[in-house]
Amino acid sequence: MALRSLNLPGIGTKYEFETDKGDTVAIFFTKTGTIQMYTLQKGCKTPSAAEMTPVEARRLGNILTGAIIDADQESVEIAFSALADLRVTIHTFYIPKTVAGKTIEDLQIRAKTGATVIAVCRQDKNIINPAPSFVFEDGDAALVIGESDQIKKFEREIMVE
Amino acid sequence: MEGLIIALFVCMVLALISKYLSIPAIPFYILAGIVLGKAGLGIVHSDEISQFFSEIGLLFLLFFMGLELKLDRMIADPSKLLTAGLIGLIVDMGIGFTAAYLLGFPLKEAFIIGTAFYITSTAIVITSLIENRKLMMKEAELIIWMEVFEDLVLIIIIALLSSGDKDLLFFFLKIVLALGVMYAIAHYGKEFLISILDRDDETPILFTFAAVLTTAALAIVLGIPDTMMVIALGAALATTDPDAFEQHARPFKDVFLVMFFVFFGVTIDFASGVDLYTIAILCILAVLSKLISGMLIGLTIFGSALSGLEIWSNTISRGEFSIALAVLYGSPVVGTVIAALVIVTTLVGAFMSKYSTWLRRGIVSHSRRKALMHRPHTGR
Missing domain, CATH: 3.30.70.1450 (Regulator of K+ conductance, C-terminal domain)
Structure with a gap:
């Protein structure tokens, strides 16, 4: 898994990494304050995207770290x-x-x-x-x-x- | 004064509508100006106050451009960017310049139209990449850096156009000297500047506003272009705390730039002697020239025409910088042409950037079907 990050003028910061199985995940922290996450399956041409507010992104982050989440308990x-x-x-x-x-x-x-x-x-x-x-x-x-x-x-x- | 308030109110309504439809607002502001102004109803007139406001809008637009020019942050592959940038510059400016010259514009005006053909709207391109969720495409990164390349070209063009018939050596010496002073202030006064920006009273916003206007005023006194000096001020201040400056300059830019667009529309006069035929040809060419340059860039950098199509559909929109050129250096005729150019390209651009993925998919599935039908019957 190689993570690379770079600054894009006018856009914000981009983080991108490729999983061992060849899928790609890219996260953009845009200057407008929203966070966009793109996932691209190996061999696929068009990525799918989701746009999140910072709060939603943190919630997603909690889920990904493997913590148990009930409806409103984190x-x-x-x-x-x-x-x-x-x-x-x-x-x-x-x-x-x-x-x-x-x-x-x-x-x-x-x-x-x-x-x-x-x-x-x-x-x-x-x-x-x-x-x-x-x-x-x-x-x-x-x-x-x-x-x-x-x-x-x-x-x-x-x-x- | 009443005209100004009417214009502001109309713009506010238009801004809400354009945000709701998620299409760029710039063409609407210009159209509103045309409808309200000289060419239309004649309710709003350009006066000293509106001119001052428009000027502030332009200065802040250029100050923002300077703030974004962080040259220490270099791209991973500069040669790729240089290739793409030069293709765009030669193809778009070439087509624009040649067409305008052949249609009977004088040399300098043809050059301005050519530049307006070349420079895309950074604001519209970036916003549409974010809103249409295209940031991950491999073309997106190149497009973003091409915008920076265009900014650099624009600075050179502004320097060339404003040098005019003055003593060139003395002129550039003055510019270099002013640049040196600005970078020295940003470098040695960094601590002080940051301490001002960190305060939460009115000082940071007052300082930002005053810095931009003072620089512009000083530049005029010294006889060097204020536009260039404001870009340089932005670039120099970007070495301190660019995010804070952006935050404090944004309200001024947002309000006064809208005024700038509206009053650009207000001053448009269709009686200035340009026929619709010329305008239509130039507008169509403006869309086509980006198709040609996009295709060439797509084929040379990514080896794919589909990439070229994607680059094209995201870089059709011309906007704020083309208008700035028209206002700064263009005659009324050039202004009318560029106004039409901006309105047509932004609307076509908004449509294309939204539906380019469909277009791409359509072409891919069509060619696949064709390939299947033409497959020779083998292995019997």
């Missing part, structure tokens, strides 16, 4: 191959009614699951690194970080409580 797994293949998963959870009104301390999240809540999104406002006394509200979206086992534990033990 997760990303990052692998640091230089650090003995350290894998960290970040997952978003929508806080259910059963959890609303409780603090992080009450729920004993760290002790029970090993995962950590690193951010909470409340009505378009982000709270980074919430304190143990932080009280969840209905409709909050929590960003949880941990190993994939810890995330699964979080989903089983905290979210259904």
Whole structure:
């Protein structure tokens, strides 16, 4: 797989790579702010294209990294191959009614699951690194970080409580 | 003043319509100008204010062109680009110049028409490549670099046309000196310029506007073409933070360039003594010359006539730079010819770039069918 990138005057940046099987994928970050992705099957003449907004492109990127995506919950797994293949998963959870009104301390999240809540999104406002006394509200979206086992534990033990 | 506001309002409506239909807006602005102006209803007249606005539009168009000229970013295969660029230059300019000369235009006017034949509209070509999702085609990259090549040729032509009958050596010495000063300011004042651009108050946008207009004014005082100096200013400032300059100059370009197109249309006068016959011939030739040059480029670079067809259908549109030449150096007759040229080629170009894939597919399947029918019956 050879990736090449180049700047095209007036257009933006182009990334292109050929897969081992001979298919080609090209991505263009255009100056208009949209992202176009072209795929060209080996032996085929005309590529097919899709145009995406930056948000849609990021979503596609998450899917391609192999993370599980539910309808509105996203997760990303990052692998640091230089650090003995350290894998960290970040997952978003929508806080259910059963959890609303409780603090992080009450729920004993760290002790029970090993995962950590690193951010909470409340009505378009982000709270980074919430304190143990932080009280969840209905409709909050929590960003949880941990190993994939810890995330699964979080989903089983905290979210259904 | 009322005329200006009427023109602005009409343009706003036209911009919405053209975006909705996703076809280039430039021909509509010119047509609106023709309808509202001298040749049509006569509601809008060109006055001092509108002339000033048009001039600002032109200056910002050229400033933008300069910003895009990042010569340090070179193409992977310059010889290919040079071949394609020269074919385009010789074929298109040759056809345009010869036809105009044979139709009775004086030498200089024929030269301007020839240049207008050659220079395509970067804005329309780039937008149509993006909107019609053709960026991945192998021809697209070449087309994009050919636009840069055309810009470079245009700079040389502007220098030639504006040197006129002045003392050439002194003239070019002044230009080189001004260029040196501008690059020195961009080089030694880089930190300062970037610190201005980083502010979030009115200073960056005020600075950008003032820099362009001051450069133009200084150029006129020094007796060198302001158009060239503004392109050079863009190129010099591109070594600092081109994206920030583009962002701050864009509103001025967007508004004043529309004014420029409309008032170009307003000043068109069909009574200037050019017959429809001449205009029609030149318009048809303008479409055909790009077909010939496109085919030649396709055959020499990609070895395929289909590639040539693709290059043709994406480079038919002439636009802002052809009009700029008409406004700067053309007589009213040349202006009328170029207005028609731009309107016809942009509309044909918009259609062709949208449907070229179909055309290509149609030709391929047709020739395949033909090949199947003509296949000799072998292996019995």
